[in-house]
Amino acid sequence: MRLDVFSIFPEYLAALDLSLVGKAAKSGLLDVRVHDLRDWTHDRHRTVDDTPSGGGAGMVMKPEPWGEALDAVAPVDGPAQPRLIVPTPAGRPFSQELAYELAAEPWLAFACGRYEGIDARVAEYAGERMRVDEVSIGDYVLNGGEVAVLVMVEAVARLLPGVIGNPESLAEESHSGDGLLEYPVYTKPTSWRGHDVPDVLLSGNHALIAQWRHDQAVRRTAERRPDLLAAWGGVVAGKDDAAA
Ligand SMILES: CC(C)N1CCN(Cc2ccc(Cn3ccc4ccc(-c5n[nH]c(N)c5C#N)cc43)cc2)CC1
Numbered sequence: 508m509r510l511d512v513f514s515i516f517p518e519y520l521a522a523l524d525l526s527l528v529g530k531a532a533k534s535g536l537l538d539v540r541v542h543d544l545r546d547w548t549h550d551r552h553r554t555v556d557d558t559p560s561g562g563g564a565g566m567v568m569k570p571e572p573w574g575e576a577l578d579a580v581a582p583v584d585g586p587a588q589p590r591l592i593v594p595t596p597a598g599r600p601f602s603q604e605l606a607y608e609l610a611a612e613p614w615l616a617f618a619c620g621r622y623e624g625i626d627a628r629v630a631e632y633a634g635e636r637m638r639v640d641e642v643s644i645g646d647y648v649l650n651g652g653e654v655a656v657l658v659m660v661e662a663v664a665r666l667l668p669g670v671i672g673n674p675e676s677l678a679e680e681s682h683s684g685d686g687l688l689e690y691p692v693y694t695k696p697t698s699w700r701g702h703d704v705p706d707v708l709l710s711g712n713h714a715l716i717a718q719w720r721h722d723q724a725v726r727r728t729a730e731r732r733p734d735l736l737a738a739w740g741g742v743v744a745g746k747d748d749a750a751a
Pocket residue numbers: 563564565594595596598619620621622623624625642643644645646647648649650651652653655
């Protein structure tokens with residue numbers, strides 16, 4: 508997979524050189540290219556913003572640098588086009604489902620806006636030749652799209668074959684698989700500062716362990732994400748499961 512990221516703070520994306528995404532890039536599973544949007548400005552101040560049409564607070568990102576950047580990186584007459592992801596508070600919710608969908612794409616491009624956002628004509632223009640998704644990572648306000656891109660790239664990259672060591676763990680995660688939050692995890696020592704690993708996990712009885720983990724997942728989901736529990740609609744083994 509090829510990933511292009513456009514930002515006026517390219518150093519913000521240095522985190523993509525680290526850990527899981529960094530290893531995937533070094534191994535050739537990912538081709539990550541970060542671009543400074545100001546490379547497509549032509550004035551002395553490398554201007555990327557201007558006042559909002561119609562008035563209002565703040566500044567809006569000018570369309571010209573974006574148009575030139577997209578044309579340079581994904582030429583109109585090129586052999587392929589990326590799927591363009593534009594983080595915005597007004598976007599469709601990012602989800603594990605969308606992460607899986609994006610993980611199947613050969614080429615993604617991310618447009619990191621700043622100020623009050625990007626001139627709307629940029630998405631319109633790009634939409635004439637590539638799929639454009641305006642996406643939000645949650646109902647809270649950030650100052651720009653870079654953090655959202657780091658979130659989405661990590662969520663997508665870890666789904667790519669060969670990126671994480673144990674693909675089986677993907678099936679048991681929250682927001683994947685059975686729709687429940689995952690159960691609490693423990694490791695050694697079995698007793699730590701007066702807190703013990705639950706006995707069932709030391710029993711060696713895999714059926715009991717599986718049931719306990721399921722019950723814990725249902726309880727956690729009921730406590731923290733009742734909306735997921737409703738969607739899950741699964742059979743709760745005992746009436747006390749969710750309350751246990
Ligand atoms: C009335 C008028 C003055 N208000 C002006 C502020 N408007 C909302 C507003 C607020 C902040 C920003 C800053 N910003 C610039 C690019 C950008 C990309 C993503 C996000 C972002 N925030 N939260 C998320 N989940 C995001 C994602 N994904 C934020 C971004 C952009 C836009 C609401 C209207």
